[in-house]
Amino acid sequence: MIGENCSSGNNAALLLSVIDSIGKGILVFNGKVIYCNSAAEKALGYPAGSLEGKDPSEIFPVDSKLLSSCLFEEIYDCEMGGEFNFQTASGALAALKSEIRSIDFEGRSACMVTFDVSSPADKQVKKLAETEQLFRILTENSFAGIYIYKDKYIYANPEYLSKTGYSMDELKQMSPWELVHEDDRRFVKENVLRRLAGEVFDQKYHERKIITKSGEIRTVRVATNTVMIDGEFAGIGSTIDISDLKQLQDGLEEKVREETLKRYEQEQLLVQQSKLAEMGAMLRSIAHQWKQPLSAVGMLLQDMTRTFSSGGLDKEYIDWVHDTASEQISYMTETVRDFMDFLRPSKERSLFTIEDALWPTLKIFSHQAISHELSIEMKCGLKRDASEEMSVRIKSVSSSNIFVDCENCGRNDVYVEGYRNEFMQVLLNIFNNAKDAIASAKKQGTLTESGRITVRLADLEGRISIDIEDNGGGIPEELIKKIFDPYFTTKSSEQGSGIGLYMVRAIVENNMGGEVRVRNGKAGAVFSIILDRHMKSTSAAGSC
Ligand SMILES: Nc1ncnc2c1ncn2[C@@H]1O[C@H](COP(=O)(O)OP(=O)(O)O)[C@@H](O)[C@H]1O
Ligand SMILES: [Mg+2]
Incomplete structure (x- = not known):
């Protein structure tokens, strides 16, 4: 019907101008747009004559379901109204008040949509155009x-x-x-x-x-x-x-890695330096300790010469010389072996008992203890299977012998984790400092009784605490905060390097996850090392 009117004669022209002047947009579809009036083209932003022949999907968004079902399927007696979404030529959406009805077109059903082009739909199109403009401003800038x-x-x-x-x-x-x-x-x-x-x-x-x-x-x-x-x-x-940021970050990470490595190398150097510093004093005392066995061996040789001259060199005599010399030499060898063991860095982290580290350290330190007339007392308050109390007393019975008395030592099942040799170094640093403090107090006359170091092992809320206390007079309160700083020392340059306690803290806190505390006790400093306690299922029965 419309097609007829569109296609011929004056009547058609008249009809069309009437249709154009009614102030509504009109679209007729039958698969494609087969008719539209100029109001529809204008409202949807199409140039005159460009809307005809368009696919309905270009004008109606697919998600407007009602409309699409009306458009894309064969429809009969469709009649509905309401606001439907139209897509303008620029792609913007406009919700326009519309009426849809099916009409007969050349024997087939077609669909006619009439829609409001006056306000408020007009405004809405404008608003959408503005929104689109805003979107573009936003994204483009x-x-x-x-x-x-x-x-x-x-x-x-x-x-x-x-x-x-x-x-x-x-x-x-x-x-x-x-x-x-x-x-x-x-x-x-x-x-x-x-x-x-x-x-x-x-x-x-x-x-x-x-x-x-x-x-x-x-x-x-x-x-x-x-x-x-x-x-x-x-x-x-x-x-x-973020490429630039990333580059910066990568550069920084690389720098941190380099610095960490450098620091690690420096610390390794410090560990070795501090070991050597502590060992310097110790080697002097070994040399001292060797004097006696060396002179004993020398005397044996003299004695042998004399006995040979007097013709008394028989098998019994030779055996006696051999045994006595061997005893002296094995003592000397053992002392050196202890030191070599200590100097060698531990290769692997492992579980070890406090006594595993404490006993060899005391053995090495004993030479110092003897020459400084120190007594070392060890009290064990760790809860064990067999006993609650263990006491080890180390006292000198002669200038070349250390007597160790181990009483009530129960099952040895208290372990800590770390590098044993490093931990021995920790203990040795603290013992050496105690010995220095005692020696200086004696020299100054503030300590008149004999020097004493007490080692106490105790349970501390599931952890182990090792307290090492001396009677050297303690640390002046104003210095106590500084003693762990690297190179802080109150000793002469020959006696002190100031790295001992710095290493103690680094080893205990960084390598063993423990803690080092210090305070002044009644007669001297008390250093406490607090470590996590580990259990070993196959615990060996041990002795101190
Ligand atoms: N048991 C102690 N009694 C008194 N002062 C101590 C004791 N232990 C450490 N100190 C103080 O801490 C300082 C730093 O110790 P350390 O780091 O081992 O370096 P160093 O022994 O080479 O001086 C010592 O110089 C001393 O002043
Ligand atoms: Mg020291």
């Missing part, structure tokens, strides 16, 4: 690269185009994962496909590498999400280029 894709890119803002180096036309031929570096490509492709399948999940600020058109690799931080465009699922992404 954004510092973030923004893109929208379906299976290929459908939109990218200028920032994204400039960062990737591609034109919009080129991107329209590309899937979003194509410019992603192969390290991240699989992950990105999986996510893109999940979004296109309609899965909604937030992905904020993950990093990925992209390859620009010129082949440059850039690192970007991306936030993506799933959106709906024209009734289909799509993905949107917003990217910030």
Whole structure:
């Protein structure tokens, strides 16, 4: 009917001008737009004569279900009204008050849509145009690269185009994962496909590498999400280029690694320095300790010469000389072996008992203890299977012998973890400091009784505490905070290096996860080493 009117004669022209002047937009569809009036073209932003022949899907978004069902299927007696979404020529959406009815067109049903082009629909189109303009201002001036894709890119803002180096036309031929570096490509492709399948999940600020058109690799931080465009699922992404930051960060990390290594090497050097410093004094006392066995062996040789001259060199005499000399030599060998053991760094972290470290340290220190007339007392308050109390007394019975008395030593099942030789160094540092403090107090006349070092082992809320107390007068309160600083010493340059306690803290706190505390007791300083207690299931029965 319309077609007839459109196609012929003056009547048709008259009719059309009437239709145009009624102030409503009119569209007639039958698969395609087969008629529209100029009000409809104007309202939807199409140039005159360009709307006819268009596919309805270009004018009505697919998600306007009512309308689409009315348009795309054979319809009879359709009559409905309400607000429906129209898509203008610029792609903006406008909700316009409309009426739809089916009409008869050349024996087939067609659909006629009349819609309001006056306000408020007019305003709405304008508003949408403004919104679109705002969207463009926003995205086109954004510092973030923004893109929208379906299976290929459908939109990218200028920032994204400039960062990737591609034109919009080129991107329209590309899937979003194509410019992603192969390290991240699989992950990105999986996510893109999940979004296109309609899965909604937030992905904020993950990093990925992209390859620009010129082949440059850039690192970007991306936030993506799933959106709906024209009734289909799509993905949107917003990217910030962080390549410069990343470079800076990588550089910093490298620097930190280098510095850490340097520091570690310096600390290793310090460990060795401090070991040697502590050993210096000790070696002097070994030399002293060797005097006696050496002179004993010398006297044996003299005696042998004399006995030979007097003809008394028989088997019994030779055996006696052999046994006596061997005893002296094995004492000397043992002393050296103890020192060599101590100097060798421990190779592996291991579980060891306090006594495993304490006893050899005391053995080495005993030479010093003897020459400084010190007594060392050990009290064990650790809860063990067999006994609650253990006491080890080390006292000199002669100038070349140390007598160790171990009483009530129960099952040896209290372990700590770390490097045993380093821990021996810790103990030796503290013993040496105690010995120095006692010697200086004696020299100054503030200590008149004999020097004493007491070692106490105790349980401390599931941990072990080893207290080492002396009677050397203590540390002046104003210095107590400084004594762990590297190179802090109150001794002469020959006597002190100031690295002993620094190493004590580094070994206990960094390598063994423990703690070192210091306070002044009644007669001198008290150093406490607190360590985690470990149990060994196959504990060996041991003695001190
Ligand atoms: N048992 C102690 N009694 C008194 N002062 C101590 C004791 N232990 C350490 N100090 C003080 O702490 C300082 C630092 O000790 P340390 O780091 O071992 O270096 P060094 O023994 O080479 O001086 C010592 O010089 C001394 O003043
Ligand atoms: Mg010291």
